[in-house]
Amino acid sequence: MMKTQILVYRQRDCGFTETSDLTIKEFGKASAFDAFELTVIDLQDEHLWKSDCNNDKLLNDHADISSIGQMLLQSNKCKCIVLFPQNCTYSYCCEYDWQADANRYKRKMPLKDFIKDFARSPIGELFPLPLHICFGESKTCLFDRELHSDFSFSTPILPPVNSILESEASTVSAVRLSENLAATTLHVNDNDDLLAVVDAIFPTETQPARTPDWLEEVDFHDETTRRARMKAIDDQIAFLSEERKGIEEVLSDYREIKSVLCRKDFELENKARHLLAEIAEVDECFEDNKEEDFRFSYDDTLFLIEIKGSNGGLKRQHVSKTYDHVQIKADAMEDVGCSGKLKGVLIFASQIEIKPEERDPFPETQITIARKNEIAVLSTEALLRCYEAYAEGRLTSGAFKETLRQTSGLVSLDAFGIDAADGSK
Numbered sequence: 560m561m562k563t564q565i566l567v568y569r570q571r572d573c574g575f576t577e578t579s580d581l582t583i584k585e586f587g588k589a590s591a592f593d594a595f596e597l598t599v600i601d602l603q604d605e606h607l608w609k610s611d612c613n614n615d616k617l618l619n620d621h622a623d624i625s626s627i628g629q630m631l632l633q634s635n636k637c638k639c640i641v642l643f644p645q646n647c648t649y650s651y652c653c654e655y656d657w658q659a660d661a662n663r664y665k666r667k668m669p670l671k672d673f674i675k676d677f678a679r680s681p682i683g684e685l686f687p688l689p690l691h692i693c694f695g696e697s698k699t700c701l702f703d704r705e706l707h708s709d710f711s712f713s714t715p716i717l718p719p720v721n722s723i724l725e726s727e728a729s730t731v732s733a734v735r736l737s738e739n740l741a742a743t744t745l746h747v748n749d750n751d752d753l754l755a756v757v758d759a760i761f762p763t764e765t766q767p768a769r770t771p772d773w774l775e776e777v778d779f780h781d782e783t784t785r786r787a788r789m790k791a792i793d794d795q796i797a798f799l800s801e802e803r804k805g806i807e808e809v810l811s812d813y814r815e816i817k818s819v820l821c822r823k824d825f826e827l828e829n830k831a832r833h834l835l836a837e838i839a840e841v842d843e844c845f846e847d848n849k850e851e852d853f854r855f856s857y858d859d860t861l862f863l864i865e866i867k868g869s870n871g872g873l874k875r876q877h878v879s880k881t882y883d884h885v886q887i888k889a890d891a892m893e894d895v896g897c898s899g900k901l902k903g904v905l906i907f908a909s910q911i912e913i914k915p916e917e918r919d920p921f922p923e924t925q926i927t928i929a930r931k932n933e934i935a936v937l938s939t940e941a942l943l944r945c946y947e948a949y950a951e952g953r954l955t956s957g958a959f960k961e962t963l964r965q966t967s968g969l970v971s972l973d974a975f976g977i978d979a980a981d982g983s984k
Contacts, residue, residue, distance in 0.1 A: 561596035561638075561761075564589070565753070566627065568604040568620065574749045579772070581750065586623035587800060590793050592634035597757065599640045600627060602682060603746065605647035608670065610681070612653040612662055613814050618681040622807040626800045628684035634739075638761055641685060641742040646694065646709040649673045655829060657844065671709070677742075688720055688736055692744065697726035699733075699745055701755040708732050710744040723760055733760055816946065819939045821911045823868025828852045831866045831906050831939065834946045840956040851884040857960040860900040863888060868908035868939070873921045875928065881905040882932045902964050905929065908939040915940045921969055930968030937963070937970045948977045 564582045566589050567573040577583050584590060592598045611617040618624055631639060650664035671694035678686040691713035698705050701724075711730030716722045723741060724733035733743035733756075741760045747753050819830045832853045836843030839862075841855040853864040865881040885903040892899065910918045921936065929936045937945075948954035954975055962975050972978070 561757070563597040563599060563757070564592070564595040565599040565601055567601045568607040572604055572606065573601065575753065576750055578750070581753075586620060586627060587804060588797055589627060589630060589800070591789075591796060592630055592637035592639065594789070594793065595637055597638045597640065597761070598634075599642060599753065599757075600631075600685065601642045601747070603642050603644050605644070608644060608647055608649045609664065610649070610651035610653065611811070613811055613818075615651040616681060621681065622804040623800070624682055625684050626803065630796075631685060631740075636739070638739045639741070640757065640760055641740075642747050642756075643677065643692075643710065643742060643744045644670060645707075645746050646671050657829075686736065686742075690720075690734070690736075690742065695728075695730065697728045697730050697732065699724055699726040701745075701759050704752065704755055706732075706745040706747070706752060706755070708744045708746060712744070735760070817943065819943055820908065820915055823870075823908060823911060827868040827908055827939075828866045831908075831942060832864075834942055835864065835906070838946055838949045838954075838956060838959050850887065851881075857964065860902050860964050861888070862902050862904055862960075862963065864904045864906060866906045868911050870910065870912055872909050872919055873907055873925045873936070875925055877905060877907060878925050878929045878932070878934055878936070881929075881934050885932075885934075900964075903932070903934040904963055905934055905936045906939060906942055907936060926969045933967045935963050935966050935970050936968060941970065941972055941975075944972055944977060945975055948975070953977065 562580055564584055565573075565575055566584055566586055567575070568586060570583055570585050573583065575581065575583055582590070582595070589598075607618065607620060609619045611619050611621055646669050648667045649670055650667050652666040653662050653664050655662055674680045675691060675693075677683065677690040677692060678688060692710045693713050694710055697708050697711060699708065708726065708730075711726065711732055712722070712734050714731060716731060716734060719737070721735045722731045722733075723735050724731070724743065724745075726732050732745050733741060735741045743756060743760070745752075745756060747756055815830075816834070819827065819834060822830060832843055832845065835853060836855070839855050839857070843853075845853050851863040852866040855862050855864075863881070863884045865877070865884060867877050867880075869877075881903045885901050888901055892901075907921070909921065918940075921938070926936060928934075945954055945959060949956065949959065954977060959975060963970065966974050
């Protein structure tokens with residue numbers, strides 16, 4: 560085998576063994592392709608096929624896939640083979656499980672029902688051309704072995720893509736996209752399978768003559784300096800890849816927080832409840848008994864929170880429902896002789912399909928009703944900026960709760976002592 564780097568999702572789960580010619584690297588630790596004669600990108604680990612928490616069309620590991628795609632584009636001489644997955648299960652629709660305090664995938668489907676073109680799939684960044692596939696098990700004979708495949712490439716194969724290998728059923732199991740890039744649907748389990756696939760796709764006679772390993776030990780001109788520089792570049796690429804992955808994770812968290820602006824129903828309740836609990840510094844665990852959506856206490860005041868979102872604007876019934884929660888709780892407290900103050904708060908996401916700056920103001924009629932009934936109305940835009948100010952140390956939990964307690968009607972950012980311009984940094 561030519562000097563090869565194989566990139567895998569998780570090294571401990573792969574079936575390959577490192578040799579003098581084969582280096583195994585995980586996606587996030589890939590070396591520059593041109594440091595090898597061949598790079599194999601193994602996408603056959605079923606654990607890889609989970610969606611990003613915020614986008615079902617992206618892999619959870621999409622930052623590494625994107626980095627590998629960039630490295631593939633920058634490669635000038637390294638040959639590359641992509642090993643496509645078999646018909647494994649794709650997990651998607653990630654939601655937060657409050658009981659388990661973790662994200663859980665709610666839905667699953669086999670890849671055959673999810674992917675028809677690998678170029679328009681979660682790994683599409685690796686391919687410049689359409690790669691249509693069809694489902695159907697087949698076997699392909701390679702030298703002394705028979706390799707299985709759940710998929711084949713749809714025919715006819717159109718230039719510049721060329722068919723390389725065919726199965727016993729005359730389906731196409733490997734294609735070449737360019738002189739140095741090929742892809743296969745064959746299931747590659749171990750080193751021997753890999754050697755057979757490599758020899759079939761890039762035959763030995765087309766490879767340059769092998770040179771002895773000791774030649775690398777012969778120093779020439781400024782070779783030592785250049786090798787040191789090349790290693791430094793590889794280390795920097797690996798470092799930047801890790802840094803990029805970290806930034807992607809942070810930005811993903813930010814998208815999750817900001818989505819409070821464009822959600823409604825159960826999704827909005829969960830997201831707004833999380834932000835409120837963080838700012839108020841209370842436990843966010845709450846059992847919704849079809850009354851208020853959240854509650855917490857501050858000093859002698861019990862806050863009863865109603866959380867609503869709408870494609871339209873704020874309506875009278877939204878304010879009235881919040882007031883009803885207060886009255887129901889007040890009656891219950893009176894029945895048991897319990898004293899204490901109650902404060903109704905309505906968190907409302909208005910016109911969620913429109914940019915926040917283009918949304919209409921809350922109707923003054925509804926705000927007047929809220930003010931008369933001592934209901935505080937807080938837009939999700941204001942909630943987001945309060946959370947931002949709290950995270951940045953510009954708003955204390957006490958100031959947030961005290962402002963809600965003392966304010967009725969629309970609660971503006973000014974009431975919290977927050978400059979609206981601070982949110983547009």
